Amino acid sequence: MTVGLVLRDLTHQIAVAKNQPLSLLDKLDLQVPEGQQVAIVGASGSGKTTLLSLLAGLEPVQHGQLELSLNGQPLPLSQLSRHSGFVFQQFHLLPELDAINNVALPLKLRGDRHALARAADWLDKVGLNKRHGFAVSKLSGGEQQRVAIARAFVSEPGIVFADEPTGNLDEQTATDVSRLMLTCCRAANTSLMLITHNQALARQLDAVYYLLHGRLSLCQ
Numbered sequence: 712m713t714v715g716l717v718l719r720d721l722t723h724q725i726a727v728a729k730n731q732p733l734s735l736l737d738k739l740d741l742q743v744p745e746g747q748q749v750a751i752v753g754a755s756g757s758g759k760t761t762l763l764s765l766l767a768g769l770e771p772v773q774h775g776q777l778e779l780s781l782n783g784q785p786l787p788l789s790q791l792s793r794h795s796g797f798v799f800q801q802f803h804l805l806p807e808l809d810a811i812n813n814v815a816l817p818l819k820l821r822g823d824r825h826a827l828a829r830a831a832d833w834l835d836k837v838g839l840n841k842r843h844g845f846a847v848s849k850l851s852g853g854e855q856q857r858v859a860i861a862r863a864f865v866s867e868p869g870i871v872f873a874d875e876p877t878g879n880l881d882e883q884t885a886t887d888v889s890r891l892m893l894t895c896c897r898a899a900n901t902s903l904m905l906i907t908h909n910q911a912l913a914r915q916l917d918a919v920y921y922l923l924h925g926r927l928s929l930c931q
């Protein structure tokens with residue numbers, strides 16, 4: 712399962728003061744071909760997270776077109792969330808649940824009777840075979856991000872949206888976690904849309920774009 716994105720002529724304005732709109736993203740084009748891993752880098756405040764939210768359908772596109780495909784066929788935007796996984800800098804796990812129930816949650820919400828077994832498989836895959844029943848608050852940052860990666864991949868998404876997934880981790884843990892995420896993507900031909908300040912991670916992807924003054928330029 713793989714999802715592709717084509718964004719055309721996207722302009723996104725924010726209100727910086729009353730009646731003072733600012734074009735954060737300006738006539739921007741971007742393509743994420745199916746099965747490709749694409750990074751966006753850029754200064755803090757340049758609009759990377761906003762762009763990711765628009766691409767993921769979390770915020771409505773004001774001006775421009777977003778076209779999606781799933782395995783070569785057109786995919787309606789309303790269906791994108793069913794085929795997406797998310798990994799965030801702050802992990803966004805549910806602290807009251809243990810690791811396995813955090814991973815199983817997206818499957819349980821879909822009524823999957825094998826949710827716990829599949830979550831267990833994914834925790835094993837991300838190297839947490841001894842942590843299934845741990846409260847996530849008791850896990851290290853790197854372990855929490857592994858749980859988040861397992862949760863993102865457990866529903867076999869066509870694309871993963873990752874916003875600064877290594878931003879809260881030390882250098883070695885960041886390297887391990889990013890290697891794991893890329894391995895998971897490549898093994899399943901899952902597309903990846905990654906926001907990062909980590910140049911070493913960005914360089915491992917198929918394409919890297921730099922966001923500056925609302926426009927993207929290809930730098931790899």
Ligand SMILES: Nc1ncnc2c1ncn2[C@@H]1O[C@H](COP(=O)(O)OP(=O)(O)OP(=O)(O)O)[C@@H](O)[C@H]1O
Nearest residue numbers: 725726727735753754755756757758759760761762
């Ligand atoms: N809904 C909104 N209304 C007003 N301003 C907004 C809104 N969303 C984002 N902004 C502003 O747009 C700018 C870009 O924010 P965004 O989070 O997209 O940047 P970023 O490149 O991801 O930054 P960082 O690397 O620090 O995470 C910021 O100045 C932010 O305050």
